[in-house]
Amino acid sequence: MGLWNIIGLLMAVVADEIVQANNVQLNSCDLFKGSWVYSDSHPLYNASTCPFIGFNCLDNGRPDRDYLKYRWKPNGCDLPRFDGEAFLTRNRGKTIMFVGDSLSNNMWQSLTCVLHSAVPNSNYTITYSSKLSTFSFPEYAASIVFLQNGFLVDLAYEKIGKVLKLDSISTGDQWKGDTLIFNTYHWWTHTGRSKTWDYFQVGDKVVEEMDRMEAFKMALTTWSKWVDSNIDTSKTNVFFQGVSAVHLNGSEWGEPEAKNCKGQSQPVKGSKYPGPSHRGEDIVKSVVSSMEKVYLLDITLLTQLRKDGHPSIYAGKGSKFVDCSHWCLAGVPDSWNEILYALLMQN
Ligand SMILES: *[C@@H]1O[C@H](CO)[C@@H](O)[C@H](O)[C@H]1NC(C)=O
Ligand SMILES: *[C@@H]1O[C@H](CO)[C@@H](O)[C@H](O)[C@H]1NC(C)=O
Ligand SMILES: *[C@@H]1O[C@H](CO)[C@@H](O)[C@H](O)[C@H]1NC(C)=O
Numbered sequence: 213m214g215l216w217n218i219i220g221l222l223m224a225v226v227a228d229e230i231v232q233a234n235n236v237q238l239n240s241c242d243l244f245k246g247s248w249v250y251s252d253s254h255p256l257y258n259a260s261t262c263p264f265i266g267f268n269c270l271d272n273g274r275p276d277r278d279y280l281k282y283r284w285k286p287n288g289c290d291l292p293r294f295d296g297e298a299f300l301t302r303n304r305g306k307t308i309m310f311v312g313d314s315l316s317n318n319m320w321q322s323l324t325c326v327l328h329s330a331v332p333n334s335n336y337t338i339t340y341s342s343k344l345s346t347f348s349f350p351e352y353a354a355s356i357v358f359l360q361n362g363f364l365v366d367l368a369y370e371k372i373g374k375v376l377k378l379d380s381i382s383t384g385d386q387w388k389g390d391t392l393i394f395n396t397y398h399w400w401t402h403t404g405r406s407k408t409w410d411y412f413q414v415g416d417k418v419v420e421e422m423d424r425m426e427a428f429k430m431a432l433t434t435w436s437k438w439v440d441s442n443i444d445t446s447k448t449n450v451f452f453q454g455v456s457a458v459h460l461n462g463s464e465w466g467e468p469e470a471k472n473c474k475g476q477s478q479p480v481k482g483s484k485y486p487g488p489s490h491r492g493e494d495i496v497k498s499v500v501s502s503m504e505k506v507y508l509l510d511i512t513l514l515t516q517l518r519k520d521g522h523p524s525i526y527a528g529k530g531s532k533f534v535d536c537s538h539w540c541l542a543g544v545p546d547s548w549n550e551i552l553y554a555l556l557m558q559n
């Protein structure tokens with residue numbers, strides 16, 4: 213056995229111990245309380261080597277680069293290093309499906325790029341249909357799928373217009389995977405031209421407007437009941453991706469109210485967000501905690517601290533729109549996947 217083999221073996225043993233130590237740590241560690249620390253080993257990939265990526269802010273002209281160099285550090289432990297090959301081996305023959313809005317898409321894209329950069333020589337296929345994006349590694353028979361669904365409950369096209377049915381789910385038969393990661397929130401807050409429905413309906417009652425958080429709560433409760441009665445959580449890992457923060461009001465972090473995410477190049481320091489708690493967060497926590505074996509990826513605080521992580525005017529080439537709700541890639545959603553990795557590799 214050559215010297216390098218021996219060193220490799222020793223390193224494998226050390227790495228194994230770190231992972232085991234992490235398992236012990238993770239059990240007693242709140243992964244969602246912590247802070248962003250500068251990291252030489254981030255970003256996890258170079259976005260320009262990920263040909264299918266969106267949200268590539270550098271490519272769209274973003275000039276600053278510090279935002280790439282942070283890792284999420286829970287107060288009581290360290291997240292294990294994302295080992296893409298180990299992840300694919302563990303998920304051999306399996307499907308991981310994200311169901312939700314464009315923030316699910318953000319997380320899906322991040323995961324495909326983290327994995328592709330880990331096994332750059334492994335062939336992949338990617339297919340898009342109107343609502344379904346499927347990324348597969350044939351060598352591992354593993355698929356990472358994104359199914360677009362902004363509300364989880366039904367949006368029906370009827371004579372009177374588009375009706376958002378808060379107590380009805382008819383597309384759940386499409387939610388198929390060994391790991392399912394759901395998300396809905398942002399679409400519930402839309403107004404004006406970005407609003408994608410005309411009426412709310414509960415039972416026979418149809419109304420044009422109602423308290424949006426009340427509507428969100430009803431829908432999420434419908435979803436939770438659907439999951440509890442249709443998904444066998446002893447065979448399927450079910451996660452809910454919590455509310456991802458927006459940065460539209462500078463006075464939340466000590467700047468003028470007119471400031472938003474544009475031009476922000478540093479995270480909020482420390483582990484407390486100075487602004488108010490995020491709308492919707494309490495609803496998500498209370499509904500998900502009432503479910504059996506559904507794990508909340510509670511990303512609200514860690515996203516609140518990243519006023520620097522949004523695309524702002526670099527969402528597309530020559531874009532004028534200031535996007536303060538999605539996230540640049542590489543970037544913040546990679547940390548969501550590092551947390552997902554820690555949880556999935558644990559058991
Ligand atoms: C990514 O790779 C490209 C091409 O190999 C290189 O020009 C660029 O500097 C790299 N970007 C980062 C952020 O390292
Ligand atoms: C990738 O695809 C090429 C062409 O189809 C094939 O020759 C090669 O063996 C594949 N690589 C792997 C790792 O499966
Ligand atoms: C901005 O945030 C401050 C502090 O939380 C709040 O008082 C103010 O009403 C907010 N402004 C808007 C337009 O939401």
